[in-house]
Amino acid sequence: MNALGGIKVVDLTHAISGPTCTNALVQLGADVVKVEPPHVGDGFRHYTEHAGEPLLSVPFASINAGKRSIALDLKTRGARTALWKLVEQADFLVENYRPGVLTRLGFPIEELRRRNPRLIVISITGFGQSGPLAQWGAYDHIAQAISGIAALGSVDGEPRKIGLPIIDSFTGYIAVIAALAALRRRDACGEGEHVDVAMLDAALKLANQTVSVHSYTGRTPEGTGNRGFRMVPTSEFYPTAEGWIALGANNQAQVEAMLHVLGEEAMLADPRMADHAARVANYDFVRGWLEQALSRWRAEELEARLTAAKVPAAMIRDVGQIVRHPHIVERGSVAEVDLPGYDRPLATMGPGFAADPPQRRRVPVLGADGEDVLAELGYDAPAIAALRKEGALA
Template identity: 35%
Template sequence: MTARHPLRPLTGTRVVSFEHAVSVPYAGRLLADLGADVIKVERPGTGDFARGYDAACGDVSSYFAWINRGKRSVVLDLKDADGLAAAHRLVDTADVVLANLGPGATARLGLDGETLRARRPSLVTCELTGYGEGGPSAGRKAYDALIQSEAGLLEITGDGPVTARAGISVADIAAGVQVQSAVLAALLHRERTGEGATLRITLLEALTEWMHQPMLYALGTGTAPTRSGGHHPSIAPYGPFPCADGAVHLAVQNEREWLRLCTVVLGDAAVAADPRFTTVRSRVEHREELHALLHARFAPLTSAHLGRLLDGADIAWSAVGHVGELPQHPQLAARGRFVPVAVPGGEPVPMTVPPVDSSAWPPPSSPAVPALGAHTAEVLAELGYEEKEIAALTVGA
């Protein structure tokens, strides 16, 4: 049996990130999970403004703790000549430079991809903006909820006449995943050719990629998918149904499953032949009648009893979970998917290990969430700064 290699894929790779909020910090954390030395450059005083979004994790927010574990925090004043010079000196040690500063900021600071790669062609740079270069929206600020609205996600999310923002920062997450994927591809390209890459990604285009299916549905049918709460807009029955002691979320994908639901769970094969319910389309068209029938049949059953019936019929189902109970989820707990992670000014918090199990490299070992500027002196010393220079650069940091 081959022994597990102690190194992770990006061990020895340095990522310097001029980042804030969610999108690029999330990408950086994914790279840190793979072994990269991710150095997060923050402004003096408050640092990344996402540190203060809430007070759920000691001195930092739940957002910040989630997407910044395993990084090193360095405070530099990029508006100061010496601070900016230190940032450039740091960049000169990097394999990858990430950024999602305000529109035009990297160019003003000489930290844009073109400028950096002019002196180091092997460098990989990736800048995320809201809308990209050119077009009527170039230069506009963009945040997650605004992009959810602009890309049409709000239009199809909610219930009936009520629209809703998705409960997580889906535009930022979509962009962060794209940044990570592009950086990994660029590093492979450099390994093969010796040439780096200048990468550009936008929030709008990252979420638009995820909006393809509802877009195609709207183009093909002439109407956007209906807002249907927790139920699927174009498949039925597919959603949460109340029962005697709570609710069960079930999913019927095809006519074979529908027949089994009727015969095994409902005990009534005649329902399967009801012309209102014989096809997916007809069940969606008569969703109200279908739901009324299922509500009546499920009302006297406990969730455990209904779950056993659904298992017996080979129908996919799940409990209706609560987010605060995820660390105790029986499946996640049995597989050891949560580990304690240290946060500044608080008790360790549970966080998941990366969702990919690899035979080739180990998961990260208890990465901590950095306090603001915790690694400034350490990193500046690595760059060759003397103690007096470090002291001058960290005054007020």
């Protein structure tokens, strides 16, 4: 997809939330130049599952393929000058430092926008540019904890985090929405802006329904564990004779269809199964009965029979099982990228929606694109050599 062809992005991000935003911009066709510290780069390069060349962890590769990397020491005058040249030609600058760090580096927001009035600055932080918590640091599990999301997953009072960096990733996508909205506004009025994106805000956006329920009832929503949002026992996870199944029988028609598939139509006469309210009120009985009924089935067979009967259901799979599923293969949801030093393509995810076949992109080696980027800014060979001698460019 080349919807953002010709759009230039200066990427001053690290870890997950910021790089997720710029990864989506790359997948939409933007030219993203990732500015990294010399020799160490983005800290995510040092994460687990290393493969290929040094400083190329697989998690880093998954959200940075297609970007170009330049290694600049922003403590030097030459590197700061080069970054200013990049900024003056850019459409976006995306950063996820704590508030104030850009200013300390010599790039205050006001000056960025003065030098390039069309520049859109996207600032991603844990808690935003303002408020009592603005200077707090954040990781994904910290955002899950403070936002109430970990409490919503609790079982018997023990909070549970979601097992992947969902807040980091969702914050990155919120930033993409904000970036595209700001680009649309700039196209209309010719002026850029500074967009403030916070992980805590994104987490609460994910939990929007519970925020509204609390506002209406005055009660704090309780943790649900594996129970479905409607709290009915016919819509949650169950073990079977082989594997686990997720049931989604929420309405009366779905419950009746499920009982028909199970060969248990007689249960429709039990008043504890009569309607949604009865099933919630008699949760323990219905849950126990379903555990017994489902124990005679295999999850894969149940999945096929229930979905054929229009009952939402899915066998609980691991990642390896789902990425090889014919549905994912046919839709082209998984993309392939080139990882330097790795002898075969690396699987990663495409843009997250059905689109043209994704372009095959390459994971950037730290600083590998520096000379090309500088040449595009007008630096000749002696000027680039001088930056290397100064230590501004690695």
